[in-house]
Amino acid sequence: MSEQYKSREQRRKQLATKKNKSKESKKGLAKKISLWVIALGIIGMILGGSVFAYWASQAPDLDPALLKDPVSSKIYDMNGNLVKELGTEKRDYIPFKDIPDIVKEAFLATEDARFYKHSGIDVIRIGGAVVANITDGFGAEGGSTITQQVIKNSFLSPKKTVERKVQEMWLAFQLEQEYEKDEIFEMYLNKIFMGEDIHGVATASQYYFGKPLKDLASEGTPKEVALAQAAMLAGLPQSPNGYDPFDNPERAKNRRDTVLYLMNKHGYISTEDMEKAQAVEMASMVSETNPKLAEEKDPYEDFVDYVIDEVQKKYPDYNIFTDGLKIYTTLDPNAQEVVYNTLETNQVVEFPDDEFQAGVTLLETKTGAIRAIGGGRNQDVQRGYNFATDTERQPGSTIKPILDYAPAIEYLKWSTYHQIVDEPYTYSKGQPVNNWDEDYYGQMSIRKALAMSRNIPAVKALQEVGLENAQDFAVSLGLPLQDEIYESYAIGGLRKGVSPLQMAGAYAAFGNEGIYTEPFAITKIELRDGSVIETKPKSKLVMQDYTAFMISDALKSVFQSSYNGTATMAHIPGLPQAGKTGTTNYTKEDREKHGIGNGDVPDSWMVGYTTQYTTAIWTGYSNYFQPVKAGYDQKIARHLYKAIMENVHANIDTPDFKVPGSVVKSPVEKGSNPPKLPSEYTPEDQIVYEWFVKGTQPTEVSEQFDLPDPVEKLEAVFDEESGEIVLTWEYGKGKEDEAENATTFDVEISLDDGPMQLVTTTPDLGLRLRDALPGAFYRFRVTAISGELRSEPVEVTVEIPEMESGNPWDDFFGDGDDDGDQDRGRGNGRGNGGEGDGEGEGEAPPPTDDDDGGETNPPPPEDGQ
Structure with a gap:
């Protein structure tokens, strides 16, 4: 027992010794790690300081001229020519002393509450921004002071990079050393972008309120109104166009009220003043008339508006109005003027009224480059609604090539001949499908179904190819169909509509051998520091070349009258083009509720393309329930299409769609x-x-x-006892019993090698010819007939022996004259109306024994022979 105790004690001592050694080892390791961390920290500080110093050394010099003026951005066309300069048109400079205090306070409370306490860099604010950027990602929140914003808007690229931030901080520190706070604040308030090409608070006051900024807090203006106006101005820089009080009054009010709250929070106004100012209605504090309504539209405006939108959407770090960008675009100025004149004048079509609208997109087929945009007609507002790019309307039958037939060719390898039946039909759940004309044309090819725009074949095609395949195909072409689709989509019944821009992009892929490129308007952006951002989207193959070609070839038929195409009026002689028309419909309930005629529609489309250009056109009214009237109005899209395509293709070579080897x-x-x-x-x-x-x-x-099979076993036998020729033949089993094309037989006879004469047409397999002429030579020809088709004829001959006594004509002609002058048909007369070389008209004389080569018809057989 004692030995066991000693053994346990020894094990405990050994374990304790091991634990002590382990503790000492961990302490040593921790000490080493600490030393390494300190060393790395020192190295990091040295390296960080070096990097900071290097980046700061690369910052541009402070330029007094740039400090006071915003740097405009320039937009160039496809040829590199200047089209528009943004950011220089609207700017009124106001001295710091003339800026009302409530305006200064509103901006300080909103943008930089510690402005007068820091030296250009607010460490406290940066700390908050760092936390936000760590949790939400770099760039989530800025720590920029007003001084830094002046630097950024004057000298630097808007890219959110650490290098730019370092340079911004360095230059802000320098700026604070060279200028007074009030001077910097003055620069800021005169430079800041306020929307609609407006720079500075003075210009903004005149634009939005219709009065000079210095009069904002005049004695005639109620205090709550002046506060509300100052707060609205201070709220604009965060999103100038988003908080535009004319376009977005509700958003503008919410932003204004936030600024008023911040002014109260930082002690500039009381709670009572805040609440009174927040109660001011937007309509009572802004101008009655939107200044944009008085500005005349220029031909390039719709395109420039889209460029602005594209920069703001895809490159949100850049301010196109203040960052001095050079934006190179795809704009074709000639094409843009064509589109503009087509929509804004009645040179091409007679528009029904001033409210009738149209949206047009013209692309270069092979590249996806947008060459022209028609954003609408009679637009009262600059940067208003763009019917070419913003529209979300049902596409009608223009969806059929994309969603129905192209996927069927792609996945099922349908041909352009593929047969499909236009007949009464229902969707899978039993609802009836109707054609636009409530008629049916039976079996037809998909080419004809496309040309005539039949609905039922389109639904059948979608059902056969499958909703999933069709959806994937359409999405690959840039259409917004990511959500579940339904069978009604086959004929354009989309829940969410499409724009002409999206439809043009999708159709262009057919004309570009199956390669899709997202439509784009900007080729590159050059920043103020000289760096360039390439903006061209990448192209991708989305379908087989056989799909693209066969759809293109089938859509040529839409322009051809031989196929009853729906766009024959848009046919352009000599131009290989493919396209599709489309209209949409109202529900029965909508027609009854709004009093809409049966033939009236909400939308009318035309989309078409060549190997050079693709054009998509929508026409209708901004009010969905204002219908496009039946008749000419529904064809306006086709007339616009033809005018634009004729013009842009003039004097250029446009090859036909390339036939692939597949x-x-x-x-x-x-x-x-x-x-x-x-x-x-x-x-x-x-x-x-x-x-x-x-x-x-x-x-x-x-x-x-x-050809029907020829008769078989044709025989002609002379029956001496009855004096008859018995003609018989056989025919293929069952052919004589076919109900639809019952076979009949033409029987012809030639007498003594004369011309063949038709004796009868019979369904029987033989006949009997009475009173055969003694010594005559008969040739019979029998031809099988099925419908309009005739078999190869089969012939047989028979020679009748001479009579030994008596006159054979006694029985043949009864008691007729027997003066020996009657010929037996070998003379040159005409018999039974058949022409010979002899004299006389009418009936031929009876045959004689003369042998001069003439031939007449034999006597007609009796019925049944």
Whole structure:
């Protein structure tokens, strides 16, 4: 027992010794780590200081001229020519002493409450921004002071990088050393962007309130109104266009009230003053007339507006009005003027009224570059609603190539001949599908279904290809169909609509051999520091080349009267183009509720393309329930399309769509299903030529128009007892019993090698010819007839022996004259109306024994022979 105790004690001592050694080892390791951390920290500080010093040394010099004036941005067209300069048009400079205190206080409370306490850099504010950036990502919150904002807006690129921030801080510190606080504040209030090309609070006051800034707090203005106006001005810089009181009064009010709260928080106004100012209605504090309404629209405005939107959307760190950007665009000035004149004048079409609207997008097919934009007609507001890019309207039948037929070609390898039946039909859940004309045309090719814009074949195509495949295909072409789609989408019944810009981008991919490029207006942006941002989107192959080509070829038929195409009026001779029309419909309830006529529609579309350009046009009214009247008004989109495409294609070579090696053109017998090759007997007007994916073209030859089989075992036997010729033949089993094309037989006779004469057409397999002429030589020809087709004729001959005694004509002619002058048909007369070389008209004389080569018809057989 004692030995066991000693053993336990020894183990405890050994364990204790190990633990002590482990503690000492951990202490040593911790000490080493601490030393390394300190060393790395020192190295980091040295390196950080070096990097800071290097970046600061690369900052530009302070330029007094740039400190006072905002740097305008310039927009260039596709040729590098200046189109528009933004940011210099509207700026009134106001001295610091003339700026009302309530305006200064509103900006200080909102932008930099510690402005008069820091030296250009607010460490406390930076700390808060660092925390936000760590938790929410770099750039989530800025720590910029008013001084730093002056620097950023005057010298630096707006890119959110550490290097730029270092330079901004360094220059802000320098600026504070060289200028007084009031001077810096004056620079800021005169430089800040306030929306609509407006810079500075003085210009903004005149623009939004219709009065000079120095009069903002005049004796004639109630205090609460003056406070509300000052707060509105201070709230604008965060999002000038978003808080525009004319365009977004509710958002502008909410932002204004936030500024008033901040003024109260920082002790500039009382709670009572805050509440009174927050109660002021927006309409009572801004000008009655929107200044934008008085500004004349220029031809490039719609395009420039889109460029501004694209910069703000895709590059939110840049202020296009103040950052001195050089923006190079895809604008074709000639095409833009064509589109502008087409919409803003009645040179092309007679618009029904001034409210009728249109949105136009013109792309370069191969690149996706936007060459022109028509944002609307009679637009009263600059940077207003753009019907080419902002519209979300149902596309009608223009969706059919994208959602129905192209996916069927892509996934199922349909040909342009693929047969589909236009007939009464329902969706999968039983709701009826209707064609626009409430009519049905039976079996047709998808080419014809597209040309005539039939709804039922389109729904059938979508059902066969599957909703998922169709959706994936449409999304790959840039259409906003990421949410669940339904069978009604096959004919354009989208819940969320599309814009002409999106439709043009999708159609252009068909004309570009299946390569999609998101439509773009900007090729590159050059920043103030000389760095360049390349903005061209990447292209991607989204479909097989056979899909793109076959859709393009089928859509050519939309312009052809031979296919009853819906866009024949937009046909341009000599120009290979493809396209599709589309209209949408009101529900029965909407028609009844709003008194809308049966033929009236909310939207009318035309989308088309060549290998050079793609154009998408929407027409209608901004008020959905103001209908496009039936007739001419619904064709305006087609007339606009033709005028624009004719103009932009003038004097340029436009090659046809390239035939890829993956397709083959094959003759097909019209109506055959599955498709069959025509036979040598198929009439030319029953042959069509269609495109097939190579390897799927027809190989079986049609028998539809094959000649009927010839008769078999044709025999002619003279029955001496009755004096008759018995003619018999056989025909293929069952052919004589076919109900639709029952076979009949033409029987012709030639007497003594004379011309053949038709005796009868009979469904029987034989006949009997009475009173055969003694010594005559008969030739019979029998031809099978099925419908309009005739078989190869089959002939047989029989010679009648001479009579041994008596006159054979006694029985043949009864008691007729027997004066020996009657010929037996070998003379040159005409018999039974048949022409010979002899004399006389009318009936031929009876045959004689003369042998001069003439021939007449034999006597007609009796009924049934």
